[in-house]
Amino acid sequence: MPLQDHMQIISVDDHLIEHPRVFSDRLPAKFLAEGPRIVEDEKGRHIWHFEDKIFPYIGLNAVAGKSPAEYGLEPLRFEDMIPGCYDPVERVKDMDVDGVHAACCFPSFPGFGGRVFLNAKDKDLAFACLQAWNDFSIDEWSATAPGRYVPLALLPIWDVDRCVSELKRVAAKGARVVSFPDSPVPLGLPSFHSDHWGPLWDAFEDTGVVVSLHFGSGSFVPGFSASAKALSPSFKGGEFKSVSARTGGNAEIKDDDAPTCTSFAVYATNLMWTASDLVFSGQLQKHPRLKFMLAEGGIGWFPYIWERMDQVWSRHRYYQPIDFDTRPSDLFKKHFWGCYIEDEFGIKNRHEIGIDRICVEIDYPHSDSNWPNSRKGIAASLAEVPDDEAHRIVELNAREVLNFPRG
Amino acid sequence: MPLQDHMQIISVDDHLIEHPRVFSDRLPAKFLAEGPRIVEDEKGRHIWHFEDKIFPYIGLNAVAGKSPAEYGLEPLRFEDMIPGCYDPVERVKDMDVDGVHAACCFPSFPGFGGRVFLNAKDKDLAFACLQAWNDFSIDEWSATAPGRYVPLALLPIWDVDRCVSELKRVAAKGARVVSFPDSPVPLGLPSFHSDHWGPLWDAFEDTGVVVSLHFGSGSFVPGFSASAKALSPSFKGGEFKSVSARTGGNAEIKDDDAPTCTSFAVYATNLMWTASDLVFSGQLQKHPRLKFMLAEGGIGWFPYIWERMDQVWSRHRYYQPIDFDTRPSDLFKKHFWGCYIEDEFGIKNRHEIGIDRICVEIDYPHSDSNWPNSRKGIAASLAEVPDDEAHRIVELNAREVLNFPRG
Incomplete structure (x- = not known):
């Protein structure tokens, strides 16, 4: 058994659902009427209003807790x-059942990267909401069980100066991770x-x-x-307007004719784009201590x-405004960490990927998660992996990159 | 040397540039004024007008023929x-220099998938242009050196009935490949x-x-x-309109602030999306003999x-309109072929990918190409590969899937 009992699983990707009082407990009175609040509608549904x-x-x-047949x-x-x-008290019990020691929990209502606050009309209200969420995440959720939650914060991405001050504020009280837009x-x-973004990277x-x-x-x-x-010349205002004109009148398309699993299956392509942007941005050379978790x-x-980035770089660096001397793959290997739930091909190629760059995620309570069998699943994924490598992957890499030592 | 002299390299992806008379030699007189024509502008540049x-x-x-420093x-x-x-006569000489036996050449002016004809106002003119291109590709370009070119055609993608009849016409005179939008x-x-698209798949x-x-x-x-x-809420009419409003007036962005290598590096993500669409479409089960080259x-x-598709399928097939019984990876392995120029990681994992599903591409005259050293590059990529596998990859797989036997 390469996954030994003493190895603690540190998940770098879980999710929390905000309870109804996250904002109302914290917002100044003047913002309560417009701030996020749960309203029960005439059908008995709980709905966020903001x-x-x-x-x-x-x-x-x-x-x-559901079977896939109930998804x-x-x-x-x-x-x-x-x-x-x-x-958060019940979550720790669920983590115990699941064999998971610590979790880094992303937001739900605000969007993973704080989009809902960005899109708010009243940016003072939005900033108060964002600070309320961060205080909830650090002082309430994570403080419930020190050492069991990796404190995560959001930033006011519409204002880089406020990003800097908020980052300093949350870091001072224990945040180890910021969820930033991909x-x-x-x-x-x-x-x-x-x-x-330079001051923020600093x-x-x-x-x-x-x-x-x-x-x-x-x-x-x-x-x-x-x-x-949405990029289609015939897609306007949320629906296709003129497809029949483009096809001689012999076609109809429904807006949502593709099952959503076509997107689920290619989530990783977003992060390929993200990595390509960052690696070719020139910012990593200016900020050599930046650490990104995908x-x-x-x-x-x-x-x-990596191979593809290096090929493109070797051929096109002569005329494009990119670093002539630094290989993209070297930048990636220096600045990026990744994680998996199930990735047999990735684990098979772990030495090429880098034993010190692989972490695990649980994704509770989302549909990718194996809860309550996450530890069993991760153990199975590591069945052919030496103990020391398994320990790095499930615990030590996350503890190091997140600066989250054992208590 | 796993790449033996008797092994003929069949490239499944090259490009031709249309010469000035491709259309003017073939279009009916009534279309000549509006059809594609090369005009020399006041600066001496050759420019297509359509x-x-x-x-x-x-x-x-x-x-x-250029070095990367001249790109x-x-x-x-x-x-x-x-x-x-x-x-096409000179191209064969260039292929001889490059050690390449046969090439499948995609269009340039019409767009890889015929987009320019789709976007034409006069669809009768567009159809005449499309047939002119196909006649050029098959009867002029490919006929110059039988056995050295894999004839490729385009389809009138705005009219599925005309797609069917044009496919039958070009297949009857030797087309082996159609370039279709990804x-x-x-x-x-x-x-x-x-x-x-059902009648066309038939x-x-x-x-x-x-x-x-x-x-x-x-x-x-x-x-x-x-x-x-273009999906950004502040990107309208080709430029960013209101970014400064979204950032409190403290940011400016140029439209093209990302070097194009960020896109070059992630070309494959398009084909990941394509494969996800096709594999979850249900169309492959209805059309079991369809063959796709990525x-x-x-x-x-x-x-x-494949792993990711199968995970998504195993969890979400209960409620989505997708095939409950067929694993996506099995559909992919049955219906898709791929190709590479340089892909050390892919060749290392060739048995997992499938020895009978890998072909090579040369990409002449584009910047990914190693011309005039393509054969050397492919030989190097196969240095550790047994002869029989190398032969499959460089020649036999392409001959089989394309129905393009040795003469």
Whole structure:
């Protein structure tokens, strides 16, 4: 058994569902009316209201405790989820059942990278909400069981100066990870190629906080039938307007004619794009201590993309504004960590990927998760792996990169 | 030396540049004024004119014969390219120098998948142009040196009935491959999930012609800073309009702030999306003899994506409209072939990928090509590979899937 009892599983990617009082317990009174609040509608559903918008899925994809045959129905009330989704005391019990020692929990209502606050009209309200979420994440959720949660924070991505000050604030009280958009571009923010983010990268280096880039945190859903269809010349205002004109009147398309599994299967392509942007941005050379975690994208594709990046670099560096001397794969290997739930091909190629760059994720309570059998699944994935390598992968790499030592 | 002299390299992905008379030699007189024609502008540049549009890059990325230090300058006149780009007699000489026996040549001016004809206003003119291109490709280019060119055709993708009849016409006179969009969706056409394409898939099965899906043929450029930025809420009409508003006035972005190598490096992600669409479409089960070639996407990522597709399928098939019984990886392995120029990781994992599913590409005259050292490069990539496997990869797989036997 390469996964020994003394090895503690540190998951770098889990999710929490905000309970109804996360914001109302913390916002100044003047913001309570517009701030995020749970409203029960006439059908008895629990729905987040924020400013003048509604967010109907309180627990998007929260399926922990269900069998795959029960997937597909979103929880409509908090009682439709097991309590570990939104209660940090219950979550620890669920982690114990699952054989998982520590979890790094991403937000739900705000979007993985804080998109909902970015899109708010009142940015003072949005900033108060963001700080409320961070205080909840660090002081309430993570403080419930010190050593069992890796504290994660969000940043006010619409204002880089406030990003810097908020990062310093949350780092000072224990945040180890910030969830940042996998690309700012689909959110309407400057890309990773812009110097705009430079002061923030400085602050990440100074604090040692890890930048976790979770698939989808930039609001881009991969796949030709999801985000990409919005690029179609006949897709306007959420539906296809003129396909029949383009096909001589002999075709009809429904808006959602592709099953969503076509996107699920290619989540990793977002993170390939992210890595390509960062590696060719020139920012890593200016910020040599930056650390990025690629969350929910697997690892088995790393060597293919490294080779491809290096080929492109070797041929095109002569005329493009990219670093002439530094191989992209070397930058990737220095600055990036990855994680997996099930990735037999990645584990088979672990030496090529780098034994010190692989972590594990549990993804509770989402549908990728094997809860309550995560430890069994990870043990099976490591069945052919020497003990010392298994220990690095399940625990030691995460403890080192996250600066999260055993208590 | 695993690559023996008797092994003939069959490239499944090369490119030709249309010479100035491709269309004018063939179009009916009534279409000559509006049809594609080369015009020399006041600066002496050769420029395609078609209807009321101009297409300034006659030889996009045609760099054969240049060193990487000379990349980045597009040819402005035919004389700026080596003649093998547009002259099939000279091309064979270039292939001889390169140690390559046969080439399958994609179009340039029409777009890899015929996008330019799709976008034409006059669809009768467009259809005449498309047939002219096919006649050129088969009767002029490929007929110059029988056995040295794998005849490739395009289809009138705006009209599925005409696709069927044109496929039958070109197959009857020797076409072995059709270049089809890697996704119809960004072109405003029904997706691969639609039954719209059923009659065409029937015709592909009946003719045995291979559907080649070349990266970019659907007009989608991967990467967050290319196509994806068009999805940004602040990107309108080709530029960012309101980024400064989203960042409190403290940011400026240029439209093209990402070097194009960020897209070059992730070309394969297009084909991952393509494969995900096709594998989950249900169409492969209805058309068991369909054959797809993934062109210019490498192979090293296949096992990662197979595993991921199977995981998604095993968890989400209960409620999504996808095949409950057929594993996605089995469909992929049955229906898809891939190719590579340099892919050390893919060749290392060739048994997992499937020795009978790997072909080679040369990509002359584009920047990925190693011309005039392609054979040396392929030999190096196969240095550790047994002779029989090398023979399958460089020649036999392509001959079988393309139905292109030795003369």
